[in-house]
Amino acid sequence: MTAASLKDVLPHADCVHPRAVLDAAIARMAAEISRDYADGERPLFLTLMHGGMIFAAHLSVALSIDVEFDYLHATRYRGETSGGVLRWIKPPEVALRDRRVLLVDDILDEGKTLLAVRDYCQAAHASDVRVAVLCEKLHERRVPGIAADYVGVTVPDRYVFGFGMDYHEQGRNLPAIYAL
Numbered sequence: 001m002t003a004a005s006l007k008d009v010l011p012h013a014d015c016v017h018p019r020a021v022l023d024a025a026i027a028r029m030a031a032e033i034s035r036d037y038a039d040g041e042r043p044l045f046l047t048l049m050h051g052g053m054i055f056a057a058h059l060s061v062a063l064s065i066d067v068e069f070d071y072l073h074a075t076r077y078r079g080e081t082s083g084g085v086l087r088w089i090k091p092p093e094v095a096l097r098d099r100r101v102l103l104v105d106d107i108l109d110e111g112k113t114l115l116a117v118r119d120y121c122q123a124a125h126a127s128d129v130r131v132a133v134l135c136e137k138l139h140e141r142r143v144p145g146i147a148a149d150y151v152g153v154t155v156p157d158r159y160v161f162g163f164g165m166d167y168h169e170q171g172r173n174l175p176a177i178y179a180l
Helices: 006-012 019-036 052-062 112-123
Strands: 014-017 044-049 068-075 087-090 100-108 128-137 150-155 177-179
Touching: 014 019, 014 150, 019 052, 019 128, 019 150, 044 052, 044 112, 052 100, 052 128, 068 112, 100 112, 112 128, 150 177
Parallel strands: 044 068, 044 100, 100 128, 128 150
Antiparallel strands: 014 177, 068 087
16 A cells, blocks of 8 residues: 655644744753753763654754764664564664663654663663653553653654654654644
8 A cells, every 4th residue: 555645644634733832842851851961971862763863953952961972773664654573774883881871762652662772772781771752642552661751742642743753754854743
């Protein structure tokens, strides 16, 4: 089955968070993270690609602390609207041993990917692993053992896209969050 194009679905989608709301949420999160990491130990700012890229860029420039950057690419979706088996495409380059790691991603939905990535960081002997997500989806299907330390906004239990999140690899660069 071929996915509908973004131009076909966007007119029927609801804007659940406009850009101004996202900007305010990111500023709030940046203040919280900067406060929590103010002890001077530079954290590793580890972005989950591709979804976390836009949020991570905005969050990083809003921080008042210095961070070291790296990224990883692990996915369960590969352009689909539901997740499958986790596939590691690119692990982080920076050694995680004895590092404070801030995982940055677009959404905490069921949490399978974030849990696997967090467990990977802990197995690599990171001294502390925290999670920052732009969105947390409101539902009861979350896997046990994963929560976000920093959350920008909540989203309804619908398919959401925009601001890094995709609709069949379309619409990641939309400046707001939409729901089908």
